[in-house]
Amino acid sequence: MSAPWILLRGLTRESRHWGAFAPLLEARRGAVLPVDLPGNGTLAHLRSPVAVTSYVDAVRAEVQRLGARPPYKVLAMSLGGMVATEWALRYPGEIAQLVLINTSMRPYSRFYERLRPAAWPALLRAAWHWRETGKEGIAEAAIHLRTCARFDTLSADLDAWRAIRASAPVSRANAVRQLAAAASYTVRGVPRCPLLLVSSRGDRLVNPVCSARLARAWGASHAVHEWAGHDLPHDDPQWLLDTIGVMPCVSTFVLRA
Template structure:
């Protein structure tokens, strides 16, 4: 049985994938697809977020046991979710068959000013901690997505606000997830779990130089989308699916 696990990034929940999971599952002919929410996000918003990426990886391992999944799974992960996938592959290599990492960045290979573009610091701090839900979701869309019309953007933001109202994330959990991302240092990549890197060349949140550096460091294939931003599955789901199928 083929199982894919999808992991989202900071402050995001499984519904932020939109229709990507259904399209992806059909395209890759997966028998089973799991979109995991980390504690503090989505339906788990009332729980305290974990403060280390390694603890998040352990949580993913436990979810496989809960779901009685015994065969190795394939993972597609974005941003913070990709960091978790790296830790998961290091802690439980027999859990994973392969992984696709999208627009990620990690210490010690990537400097902080590439991992989070400095031009975003003031808006992120002010809006994430003190802004309204609408302001927060508008900012997230602006810095993570490129390929949508004005009307599409309004529809996306409205949908995300509804998610935030139903499953509100606390400021404390935002800070815990930021802490986990900032303190994580990638373990040595052994190559035991095959790895594909995908990145958007116009990522306004994370410098694409991070993906170039990781591909060089890990001798892994890297495919670049010429116009997409940080949220590649949102900007061009078909392209992401095509790259995975080709790989």
């Protein structure tokens, strides 16, 4: 049996936020196992840690509880990318392949690159309306505006995201803890498995230079999407699938959307 794909989302996002991408990946690449970070989704009742190493422990325990066995292939976004990286560094024998999407890490990126200042007002707006779960909920609209570049599915997206928030709300305290974990994480070392960094030129949350610097520092492959936003699996899932399929050993490359 081939290694399963473990999927890890980012700040306050959960397995259902993969949308159409997860079933497409499973149909194309085999077994897929989306795993929630503590404090999100099926684990919304838990207290989110403030250290990335603690997320690694929690994710490993959850994967094992769900019956998956290493080695794993891990595709992860944002905070999930930090967790996946630390997992590969601490337990290199468990990770067969890493795909990291729009992530950033100290010491390779500055704080204003890791979270663009232009995004701060929208995030503050989302935080102010965080506890709203009705159909007019402003938080999800603010998040969509900063993370997505594709708006033809906006109404359906917001309906789905607000339903997710209503069924498994992430507490404001857990959101702050996750942000603190992401902000404080410093990577020490280089993952030794096959590694692909993916960034979106249209990312309005995290500067894509963060992925470029990681790729250069690690000697890793780097794929660039020309127009997608931070939530690349939402904006162009087919492109992401195609990119994983042609993953080279080392280089920077662009697949035209």
